[in-house]
Amino acid sequence: xxxxxxxxxxxxxxxxxxxxxxxxxxxxxxxxxxxxxxxxxxxxxxxxxxxxxxxxxxxxxxxxxxxxxxxxxxxxxxxxxxxxxxxxxxxxxxxxxxxx
Numbered sequence: 001x002x003x004x005x006x007x008x009x010x011x012x013x014x015x016x017x018x019x020x021x022x023x024x025x026x027x028x029x030x031x032x033x034x035x036x037x038x039x040x041x042x043x044x045x046x047x048x049x050x051x052x053x054x055x056x057x058x059x060x061x062x063x064x065x066x067x068x069x070x071x072x073x074x075x076x077x078x079x080x081x082x083x084x085x086x087x088x089x090x091x092x093x094x095x096x097x098x099x100x
Contacts, residue, residue, distance in 0.1 A: 009041075070097060
């Protein structure tokens with residue numbers, strides 16, 4: 001989600017940079033509306049960024065047991081005896097941690 005927010009902000013800034021300037025200056029009301037929209041967007045991005053994104057909170061410990069990570073991007077679940085690398089089942093890590 002963080003990448004999406006950063007990409008959205010970067011795209012917005014790029015759009016503003018290439019948008020032709022209006023023939024007239026912006027009124028105070030238009031400036032206030034733009035500032036409020038920008039503040040709202042920053043507030044939404046900050047609220048989403050502050051949420052807990054830990055891998056341990058994604059698993060039901062009663063069903064799968066306490067997950068552990070033997071290596072970066074690897075999560076192993078003791079009860080089903082399966083390991084996942086980058087979110088995908090890894091037969092190599094499963095065999096390594098739980099046997100063949």
